[in-house]
Amino acid sequence: MKNKVILLLSDRLGSGDADLGETVLETFFVLLKQNGEKPAAVFCMNRGVFALTGQSLASLHLKELEEAGVAVLACKTCVNHYGLAEELEAGQIVGMDQFLELANRHEVLTLA
Numbered sequence: 001m002k003n004k005v006i007l008l009l010s011d012r013l014g015s016g017d018a019d020l021g022e023t024v025l026e027t028f029f030v031l032l033k034q035n036g037e038k039p040a041a042v043f044c045m046n047r048g049v050f051a052l053t054g055q056s057l058a059s060l061h062l063k064e065l066e067e068a069g070v071a072v073l074a075c076k077t078c079v080n081h082y083g084l085a086e087e088l089e090a091g092q093i094v095g096m097d098q099f100l101e102l103a104n105r106h107e108v109l110t111l112a
Contacts, residue, residue, distance in 0.1 A: 001032070002038065002039065003107055004039045004040060004108070004109050005043055005102045005103060005109070006039050006041070006042045006110075007043050007045060007048075007108050007110045008042060008043065008048035009048050010047045010112055013112075022058075023057070025051065025057070025111070026056075028111070032065065033068070038065065038070050039109075040106045041070060041106075042062060042070060042071070043073045043075070043098075043102065044078070044091060045075040048078070048111075049075060049082060049088075049091075052074055052084075053084055053087040054087065063090035066090050071092070071102075072090050072092070073098060074088060074094070075095075076093050076094060076096075
């Protein structure tokens with residue numbers, strides 16, 4: 001995992017039941033926290049920025065990953081589009097150039 005960037009495109013995993021998708025995403029980040037190797041970064045784009053707010057079960061785990069040294073990043077365009085700048089509980093708002101820089105140096109694992 002240490003050579004990967006997780007690209008989070010939604011506040012849930014999968015396109016089925018919304019509650020199940022939120023639970024599965026939370027479980028993913030719980031297990032990721034427990035993993036010995038952490039990713040280089042988590043970049044949240046599109047509805048993925050909602051995972052950084054109190055509206056998401058995953059926000060606590062993303063905050064803990066951030067505190068453990070993982071770069072947790074939110075797409076500036078997406079945060080502005082949804083008007084979430086004041087609601088983020090984790091993550092740093094950055095431009096797309098930051099993601100491109102990370103993608104040039106690391107393998108990207110996309111979660112949708």
